Amino acid sequence: MTRLTSPTQTEKPMLTSYTRFQQEFATGLASAIEAAYSESIDDASLYSDTHVAALIERPRKAQFGDLAFPLFPYVKLVKEAPPVVFEKIFAKLYLPDDLGEVTFAGGYLNLTLNTTRLAKALAAEILPAPDQFGSSSFGAGKRMLVEFSSPNIAKPFGIGHLRTTVIGASLNRIFAFLGYETVSINYLGDWGTQFGKMIVAYQKWDGEKELAENAIKGALSLYVRFHEEEKNDPTLSEAARLAFKKLEDGDPEMTELWEMFKTVSWKEFERVYNVLGIKFDLITGESFFNDKMDEAISRLEKAGLTSESRGAEVVDLGEFNLPPCLLRKQDGATLYATRDIAGLMYRWDTYRFCESLYIVGSAQADHFKQVFKVLELLEDAEGAAPDERMTGKVKHIPFGWVKFEDQALKTRAGHVIYLDDVLQKAISLAESKIRDKNAELADLSNVAKQIGVGAIVFSQLSVRRQKDVNFTWEGALNYEGETGPYLQYTHARLSSLLRRYHSQSDEQSVPNYNELDYTVINDTNTHQLMATIARFPATVENAAKEYEPFLISSYLLELTALFNSFYQRRDENGKIVKILSDNKALTDSLMSIVIMTRATIATGLHLLGLEAPEEM
């Protein structure tokens, strides 16, 4: 056997059970269409495998089967009624014997996969290594930078920071699961005029005393007071600007204060990251680029991109319908954009990434457009070779606001909800629930933490990125329905089943998938459950492609809902049909599905950043 080593091979998605079924269906359909209609359809590409495969979709409802092929385009071409088109294609349709059953409904040619074949294919795909299901080597050899969280450490860690943190951590895990070498970066806001403000406030209003009791809340009250008094006292803004300028020029007193603020806040942030279970490969701050600004700016100057405008040094982006990108203020101090540009240059030189993602709120969309455009202009001007360009590889991944009780959270106005408070409340609620339901649970407090944190994390990932989410205590502390704890609960149920199965059967391991008899399974619920499991690899891939962890969240909700009704399905008398029964062939087969479902849920939860407790 010869192994093909074409360079495109790694670009192809892994061949999963699901994609294989699609291919077989498409191939069969393509030849059937050709046989039936090659006379009346001139364009041969309309019955090519790839064209047909692209048309195949998933039916809206399970009753229509597993795969659907819309006949409308052909109906229009040959000017025949849909049922006629169906009959003609169906007459020429030869699919592998065991692929499934074809039906016609509503203008679609539908395929319901053969349950036994579906089950066998899945078992062969998953059971040998359940943990690996859905993973791939697609990203092998590619380096992916994911910058997220990036809090401004002059401010408290509020729930406003939750989304970037949770979305970024999830994307990082997803890409790693797909074989990428990921570098998670926390780019701390540890520089800028805000520190000038803090320093002024600290010196003016006895900050030492203010911070002594509770550093974080003390710092916040200084910050809030500054913004309140600034409204009536313009000299404060000027003082802050000056303080920051002194800091930037290396003034020892300013530097000492700045270090102190940094240490105090970072301690608090680190604690919260630990609770969330998030680690970074690289923690840097804007200040890291202080000594790299001049070089970045002079590179832009040499390329002839800079100009002077109203006393500031800028890159004019008027022809791209963007405001000018400011590099230096009138007083010579640099800005956010300058640091991001220097940062990108540095990252490109250091990492040569295949992609670099910025998980930052959509309010900063224009900022990133500017920065990326400046770099594009620079690479154009320097005549960089195509593979030496970072343009197109750097991406802003935007997301909507977190609002509280329908109001925007404004740190400056002191309107803050501490993430830590939220997490602690969620955890103690989980704890009291466990005491109600499963008081003897070993490791109770650790499981409570997993569930409480899971509830909060999941709440941020159960809506598409671009939408604003409205934080309410009621919503965050609801553990029923479409929530993180619901997913975790289902996982715990599955784990419990597995424990019982092992305790009553001789073998401690997974059933041998070659010997399983799936012909004993014929109900639609189980079929649907398996068809849904089969979609997991494609779901992970889509989540990566769209930078959208939500796709995994909604998939998991669908999967767990199906499992829970599978688990509680009833016979004619309304009695629950148990999975573990005296019928060994049936039990083994059902348990193989339990094992596959459990592994999929555990992996999915992990990719979202939730723990999967075995008991709760």
Next chain:
RNA sequence: GCCCCCGUAGCUCAGUUGGAUAGAGCAGCAGUUUCCUAAACUGCGGGCCGCAGGUUCAAUUCCUGCCGGGGGUACCA
């Protein structure tokens, strides 16, 4: 003014390369437990898909305009 995002059930949201009777959860109501974990399951009610045009065999989905909400729009980040 210009640019971007959002508008779907009472509430929170799915529905995204345009396709079948627009779906979930919460809340409400009615059931299910001699316990394979009821943080669950089953059923019921609930919709001018913001409005008006256009493209199409087909529009919640694409285009245009309008209305409503949010954000951005050079020395904050």
